[in-house]
Amino acid sequence: MSNRPSDIEAEQYLRLAIDLAPGNASHYANFAFLLDADGRRDEAEYYYREAVTREANSPGYRLILADFLANSPTAEHIAEAKAIYLDVLTLLPTHHAAWSNLGALLFKTGYISAAQTAYTAAIAYCPGDATLHASLARIALYLENLDIAKKHFLHAIALDPALAEAHQGLACIFHRQNQEMEAQFHRDKGFGSTPIVTLPWHGRNRPRPLLILTSAMEGNIPWRLLVDQDVYQSTIATVEYLERPQQLDLATYSLIFNAIGDADLCRSALETAECLLAKMPSPAINAPAAVLCTGRLENSLRLSRLPGVTTPRMIPVSKTDIDSGLCLQRLTRNGWNFPLLLRAPGFHGGNHFVRAESPDVLRQAAHGLPGENLLAVEWLDAGDEDARFRKYRVMIIDGVLYPLHMAISTQWKVHYFSSDMKDSLPYREQEQAFLQDFTAALGASAVSGLQQVAQTLGLDYCGIDFGLDSSGRVLLYEANATMAIVPPDHDPCWDYKRISIDNALAAVKAMFAKRMSLQV
Numbered sequence: 001m002s003n004r005p006s007d008i009e010a011e012q013y014l015r016l017a018i019d020l021a022p023g024n025a026s027h028y029a030n031f032a033f034l035l036d037a038d039g040r041r042d043e044a045e046y047y048y049r050e051a052v053t054r055e056a057n058s059p060g061y062r063l064i065l066a067d068f069l070a071n072s073p074t075a076e077h078i079a080e081a082k083a084i085y086l087d088v089l090t091l092l093p094t095h096h097a098a099w100s101n102l103g104a105l106l107f108k109t110g111y112i113s114a115a116q117t118a119y120t121a122a123i124a125y126c127p128g129d130a131t132l133h134a135s136l137a138r139i140a141l142y143l144e145n146l147d148i149a150k151k152h153f154l155h156a157i158a159l160d161p162a163l164a165e166a167h168q169g170l171a172c173i174f175h176r177q178n179q180e181m182e183a184q185f186h187r188d189k190g191f192g193s194t195p196i197v198t199l200p201w202h203g204r205n206r207p208r209p210l211l212i213l214t215s216a217m218e219g220n221i222p223w224r225l226l227v228d229q230d231v232y233q234s235t236i237a238t239v240e241y242l243e244r245p246q247q248l249d250l251a252t253y254s255l256i257f258n259a260i261g262d263a264d265l266c267r268s269a270l271e272t273a274e275c276l277l278a279k280m281p282s283p284a285i286n287a288p289a290a291v292l293c294t295g296r297l298e299n300s301l302r303l304s305r306l307p308g309v310t311t312p313r314m315i316p317v318s319k320t321d322i323d324s325g326l327c328l329q330r331l332t333r334n335g336w337n338f339p340l341l342l343r344a345p346g347f348h349g350g351n352h353f354v355r356a357e358s359p360d361v362l363r364q365a366a367h368g369l370p371g372e373n374l375l376a377v378e379w380l381d382a383g384d385e386d387a388r389f390r391k392y393r394v395m396i397i398d399g400v401l402y403p404l405h406m407a408i409s410t411q412w413k414v415h416y417f418s419s420d421m422k423d424s425l426p427y428r429e430q431e432q433a434f435l436q437d438f439t440a441a442l443g444a445s446a447v448s449g450l451q452q453v454a455q456t457l458g459l460d461y462c463g464i465d466f467g468l469d470s471s472g473r474v475l476l477y478e479a480n481a482t483m484a485i486v487p488p489d490h491d492p493c494w495d496y497k498r499i500s501i502d503n504a505l506a507a508v509k510a511m512f513a514k515r516m517s518l519q520v
Contacts, residue, residue: 007034011031011034014034015031018031023054025050025054025061026051028047028048028051028054029047029051029061029064031047032045032046032048032064032068035047036202039204039206041072041202041203042204044068048064048065048068049065051064051065059088059091059092059095062084062087063084063085063098063101065084066081066084066085067081067101069081069084070101070104070108071202072202073229078105081105082106085098085102085105089102096121096122096123096126096129097122099118099119099121099125100119100131100135103115103117106118107135110487110488110489111490115139116140116143119135119136119139120136129159130155130156130157130159130160130163130166131156131163133152133153133155134156134163134169136152137149137156141169141173146173146176149169150170153170153173154170157170162189164189164190164193165190166190167187167189168186168216170182170183170186170190171186171187171190171216174186175218176218176347178352187217190216191216191238191240192241195238195240195242196236196242197235197236198233198235199233199235202229202230203229203230203231203232203233207231208231208232208233208254208255208516209232209254210227210233210234210253210254210512211235211237211248211255211257212227212235212236212237212256213257213260213273213276213288214236214237214239214260215240215262215266215270216240216241217346218265218348219269219346219482220259220261220262221259221286221481221482221484222485225487225505226461226508226509226512227509227512228509228512232254232255232512239260239269239272239273239276240268240269240272250277255516256280257284257286258270258273258277258285258286258287258288260291261286261291261462261480261481262480262481262482263293263295263480264296264345264346265346267292267295270292271288271292274288274289274292285461285511285512286459290458290459291459291480294457294462294479294480294481295345296314296345296375296478297314297375299311299478299479300312302456303453303456303476303479306453306456307449307452308445308446308474309449309453309474309476310380310469310473310474310475310476311476312341312377312378312379312380312476313334313378314377314378315330315331315334315375316373316374316376317373317374317375317376318372319366319367319374320372322363323363327376328359328362336376338357338358338359338362338379340355340356340362340378340379341353341354341355341356341376341378341379342354342362342366342369342374342376342377343369343374343375344369344370344371344374345374345375348482352370353413355412380475382467382468382469382475383412387410388408388409388410389409389410389411389412389467390406390407390408390414391406391414391415391465391467391477392405392406392434392442392466392468393464393465393483394450394463394466395483396453396457396461396463396464397461397504397507397508397511398461398507398510398511398514399454402503402507403434403435403438403500404463404485404500404501405431405435405497405500406431407419408420408424408427408430422493428493428496431497432496435497435499435500442468442472443468443472446468446474449473449474450464453479459481460511461481461508461511462479462483463483464478464479465479485501485504485505485508486501488501
């Protein structure tokens with residue numbers, strides 16, 4: 001409980017107001033706000049409910065209760081919040097705040113399509129709200145619908161030119177579209193004025209302050225599902241826009257999490273974070289120095305030395321050398337053969353990553369990629385006799401391997417979202433076998449190789465994407481900290497996956513709790 005005299009006096013006043021006017025719902029709601037802000041959620045819930053009881057027909061008090069329940073970690077409260085939002089909308093179908101808050105809850109709980117519908121309805125009833133357009137754009141960006149996302153982010157900025165979230169979203173889109181000048185403009189607008197943001201806290205008792213270091217680029221760990229927000233109050237610092245280290249008093253934080261994960265795209269940010277944390281008595285989760293060693297080229301060299309692991313050879317190349325033929329001469333001299341791969345560094349999700357079957361296709365493909373400098377990547381054929389490709393993902397959390405997913409596709413560039421998993425029960429059965437006993441599915445030699453990769457990387461949180469060759473060796477595609485733990489949608493066909501996702505998320509939260517106890 002807070003000891004501030006103003007809070008004590010406010011509590012005394014509100015208790016007296018309730019005693020004098022026990023039928024006044026506003027007194028109960030105001031007292032609930034006070035208790036909620038003080039972390040006394042059980043007491044707050046009682047008074048929120050009492051306010052609704054006294055004005056059962058008021059959409060406003062129902063909405064307040066739903067917003068409170070929506071920030072609860074319990075599934076029962078989440079379900080009740082959804083039901084209350086829907087009740088409010090039954091009474092008032094044009095209530096844009098109810099549509100908006102329902103959309104936020106649906107998005108948070110993985111009902112992406114339903115969240116999109118809710119935000120669309122909110123905009124229909126309140127088209128001049130910039131934050132609604134930004135929220136709908138954020139969902140479109142999540143779904144890789146860049147044109148729709150850009151449209152709504154731009155509309156949001158037209159309504160509110162200073163809206164940071166919209167500028168940040170546009171920076172992502174322009175970066176992916178290789179329009180770096182526009183991307184940098186929106187980064188400056190989105191992060192320059194607010195490099196440090198502390199999120200609202202809705203937990204119980206007292207929060208543990210957590211500092212999360214991030215980059216203004218797209219190379220961050222997707223961290224929101226990893227942090228127990230009922231325990232920690234998160235402050236996000238965008239390191240490129242910190243004018244001076246004194247802006248952060250590191251001693252005030254119970255724990256520091258370096259969420260900058262891409263060593264190719266965010267090298268400057270990682271170096272800044274490393275300097276920032278140099279005088280810390282205890283290391284941060286995912287030390288920047290360890291992340292800096294996980295660039296694609298460096299990984300291909302140091303991890304290739306591990307027994308049981310094959311990494312593709314990589315060579316930095318330029319478009320100029322590709323056009324002149326010097327690149328092809330160099331590759332041929334080193335024993336490279338077609339097909340081979342080209343990728344632009346600093347992109348994920350298969351963006352700007354192509355396969356070339358011949359010298360002519362190589363030149364054409366190079367000019368479709370952003371930037372002058374590229375990576376030529378050796379083709380490792382992981383296809384089976386039926387030309388199906390499998391890509392496995394294993395997470396490394398506090399030194400332990402956690403199987404996350406296995407995707408099967410007839411396309412060489414395998415991504416779970418574009419694979420054939422949803423349409424094939426046999427494929428899902430193979431994935432289920434992998435998740436239930438990944439040692440049996442992969443073989444002891446492959447698991448040993450993965451464990452050695454984990455030890456070499458030295459990261460607290462990261463992932464490995466890989467295939468297997470015909471002899472059971474690990475064909476390592478990627479190993480870094482940017483990999484996400486993404487729960488599947490709510491289709492029952494994915495029920496077999498949920499325990500693996502839950503186990504990985506629980507392991508991350510347990511690691512945070514353990515590190516916090518060591519540093520306090």
